[in-house]
Amino acid sequence: MMALWDHYWPAIMAAILVGLIAGVIAFRAPVRRNRRRMSLLAGIAAVLALVALWHGPGGAAARFASAVETGSRQTLDAFEMTQVEARLDRQPLTRVLVLSGPADDFQRRELVRIMDELPGVAKVRWTSSGPASVLPLLPEAALAALVGFGLGLLLAYLIELRRRSRAQWSW
16 A cells, blocks of 8 residues: 555546646636636645545545554554554654554564555654654645646646647648
């Protein structure tokens, strides 16, 4: 499970669609800088609003956190480490898995190594260690959606180029 593809693909696809629509509006009209700029800014605002809605009220963040924590619990149970707890860092929600519970030095090192290989986890740390610097999930999803918006704009530009090149041939 990759964090952005498995849980944010609807937001990314919606961003591509919004980019396509904004691009058609921006590139179709004669060159008017104000209209083009407003179309692109409205598209970016729509993409960011869609990502925020999908992340929070849409429940994608909760589904992601649940999937990662369930996978980590299954891994801990398989290694018979039932007293160790694993939770995602939630202030704000990041892909940092925080481990807590009784373990010796060897178990701590190995659990960090094993849990770091779980899908969707960027870093693993124990509660006693300092905070990890990882980009929160919402900005990660927003950046991915903005890349999708750019792809939609590129697609709209290519469609407009094709339309213009075919318009010169009036048979």
